[in-house]
Amino acid sequence: MSAPPTVTWSAANARRMERQFLLTTAKPGQAGPGEVVDAMLAAQAQVLSAAELSVGLRMDGATRQDVRDALWGEEPSLVKTNGPRGTIHLLPYAQLPLWTAALPAVPSGPSPFKAEARVTPAQAEEIVTAIGEALDGVRLTIDELSEAVVARTGPWAGDLVMPAFQGMWPRWRQVMHLAGQRGALCFAPDRGRKVTYTRPQDFGEPMGAEEATRQLVRRFLYAYGPATSHEYAKWLAGPPGWASTLFASLSSAGEIEAVDMEGEAVSWVVAGDTEFPAQPAQGVRLLPYFDAYVIASHPRARLFPGRAYERALNRGQAGNFPVLLVDGVAAGVWHQRRSGRRVTVTVEPLDRLSARQERGLAVEVERVGEVLEARPELVVGTVGVGPHA
Structure with missing residues (x-):
């Protein structure tokens, strides 16, 4: 068996930057906000102004308004919703069939809530369905959404059992991130100072979970490889053992291959994707x-x-x-x-x-x-x- 290709970290780093428009920014007509975020895979956006800057700095001549138009315009190329790790991200609208299949397939860890506050798997499914129905074609504030969810499920969903800041949140909100990851919920433009939510429309059916899971690994390695299975698990907040088994399966299928990155732990790239820049990153x-x-x-x-x-x-x-x-x-x-x-x-x-x-x-x-x-x-x-x- 031949030794894996050797890659310097400097070359790997330069390739990551190159693929993310950090060495050469996207020219007008080359890539819009949706394509730039797709190259990043996702842009973390719990601070939306920071996400606007992340995307805008990767594009020649872009402003925050270009990102807002891509998010809130008549033909959006971005959606603000729950992404990797359950945190708020900008995702490419065109890739929602992939994300809404891959993210729910990531095994979750133990619930952080006390037993009396948790929802059962059946209740979680009921809540996600209720959220999707309530937001279909409308925009609701969190209070309006809460009323709609409780009306569709029952008083148990509205029990104030979740410690939050200086108060308590209703039980249903512990699976709000799951509704976002499944495509039942996304952010809509603010109503004055109030955040509103809606349901993303017309993005197609989710992919099969297995194919979406494998494709997301390949896309991650294209953007951030060489990378270890542990690093992938960290990015998704998934179990390391699950990621290790997944990478082994992809390796056996010939979809990814190992490289030696200056003595680091076994790192992986997409099969055949072993060309790296000759020059280190500059600037x-x-x-x-x-x-x-x-x-x-x-x-x-x-x-x-x-x-x-x-x-x-x-x-x-x-x-x-x-x-x-x-x-x-x-x-x-x-x-x-x-x-x-x-x-x-x-x-x-x-x-x-x-x-x-x-x-x-x-x-x-x-x-x-x-x-x-x-x-x-x-x-x-x-x-x-x-x-x-």
């Missing part, structure tokens, strides 16, 4: 909170070398700080503060920037301003803001 990029690239890329210690591991991560977790990337690795943090039409971008490099890198940073700050539709001001100094929750 300066600013990535906002929860950018998909820093969340899904591994190993953490290589992407966040030296002091960056402590400064730009939150106890080893990526995404809680906006990150300054220099030549493909984390080299500092940054923060943006908006005041009217002006946005002040404070950047804290961990090492002195070269003249070339300073020029690149200035260009990147201009792009941040362009995406946010604001006049940018660059300040190089200490970022005093802590990690986002």
Whole structure:
């Protein structure tokens, strides 16, 4: 049996960036917001402004309005709903048949709720059906949706049993993320200051769960490979043993193959996808909170070398700080503060920037301003803001 191909981490990192429009941004007509998010697989969006920046910075000349039009326009290419890990993401509308089949197939861990607060599997199915029926063709606030769900299920679904912030939420909300993952719920435009929800329309039937599961692995490896099964499990918040068995099955079927990435744990790529850039990543990029690239890329210690591991991560977790990337690795943090039409971008490099890198940073700050539709001001100094929750 021949030895697996050898890949340097630098080459792997450059390919990931290239495929995610982080080395060369998407030109007009090349890829719109839906295609850019598809290249990222998904854009985490519990902070929607950060997701708008993630997508916009990957496109030449784009603004946050382009992303909003893709999300809320008459012909949307994006949908805001529950994605990997159950968290809020922007997903490509065209790929909802894949996502709504693959995500519910990820085994879940033990319930975090006390026995008396949990729902049974049958009750969860009843709630998801009720949510989908209530949101079909309408937009409802959370209170309106709660009334509709309880009316369709029973008083038990409205019992206030879920600790939340300084109050209690009704029982049905513990499976709200599952409704999003199954395509029964998505976000709609706000009604004043109130969030509203609807049901995504006309996206087709979900794929078969097995094919969707296998396809999602291949798509993940195309975007973020080489990667281990454990890293895939972490990205989805799935059991490591399940992911390991899944990868073994795909390997046996010839769909993925192993590579040797500088002595790291066994890493995988899509079968035959073994071409990598000859040159390492170069340039300066600013990535906002929860950018998909820093969340899904591994190993953490290589992407966040030296002091960056402590400064730009939150106890080893990526995404809680906006990150300054220099030549493909984390080299500092940054923060943006908006005041009217002006946005002040404070950047804290961990090492002195070269003249070339300073020029690149200035260009990147201009792009941040362009995406946010604001006049940018660059300040190089200490970022005093802590990690986002």
